[in-house]
Amino acid sequence: DVVMTQSPLSLPVTLGQPASTSCRSSQSLIHSDGNTYLNWFQQRPGQSPRRLIYKVSKRDSGVPDRFSGSGSGTNFTLRISRVEAEDIGIYYCMQGTHWPPITFGQGTRLEI
Amino acid sequence: EVQLLESGGGLVRPGGSLRLSCATSGFTFTTTAMNWVRQAPGKGLQWVSGITNSGGKTYYADSVKGRFIISRDNSKNMLYLQMDSLRAEDTGVYYCARESWVPWGQGTLVTVSS
Numbered sequence: 605d606v607v608m609t610q611s612p613l614s615l616p617v618t619l620g621q622p623a624s625t626s627c628r629s630s631q632s633l634i635h636s637d638g639n640t641y642l643n644w645f646q647q648r649p650g651q652s653p654r655r656l657i658y659k660v661s662k663r664d665s666g667v668p669d670r671f672s673g674s675g676s677g678t679n680f681t682l683r684i685s686r687v688e689a690e691d692i693g694i695y696y697c698m699q700g701t702h703w704p705p706i707t708f709g710q711g712t713r714l715e716i
Numbered sequence: 717e718v719q720l721l722e723s724g725g726g727l728v729r730p731g732g733s734l735r736l737s738c739a740t741s742g743f744t745f746t747t748t749a750m751n752w753v754r755q756a757p758g759k760g761l762q763w764v765s766g767i768t769n770s771g772g773k774t775y776y777a778d779s780v781k782g783r784f785i786i787s788r789d790n791s792k793n794m795l796y797l798q799m800d801s802l803r804a805e806d807t808g809v810y811y812c813a814r815e816s817w818v819p820w821g822q823g824t825l826v827t828v829s830s
Binding site for chain 2: 643645647652653654655658664694696698703704705706707708709710711
């Protein structure tokens, strides 16, 4: 199984300042079709998860452009250019390249 | 608008059974693979099971293999998860999700406790 390791697990942030979280996979997430199936999800307190980023860096519709994803192979990063209050929550990376099973990272808790 | 509505959760004793349902609308269900993901209280996300669009292939996490069965009724746009031999560690919110992972339903809470 592919193990997804996120760091840090807790990320204190300051509103208006940038923030980033890292996700590392135990093997390359490059699929034989050339795509890298690495997603980022946001889960606000009391809400269901919401996908923000797919295929490493493609932003979902309605996601503010302050969110960006980058990386390749086994190392990936989610960046927020300027943190807003509504960004507070837990961020999960997920790989869909080598499945089953689909695997998630442990989550990074963004907190003020 | 795509909608996923899970139901069927509740309190069950260890060793018991539950059947979760996911009612879907707003997309072509018959061409969409589906998944179940769960979240234990205060914990992260865990993929549980997946099924191809036709229902011809099913996949399970090792932790539920042999105890859970995923199925679908394409004539009703419904996804199901039959959960048998439930354990305390199966407690959590269960979400159904499309293969695109957009959007997620509100989830249904399963509590396994004596």
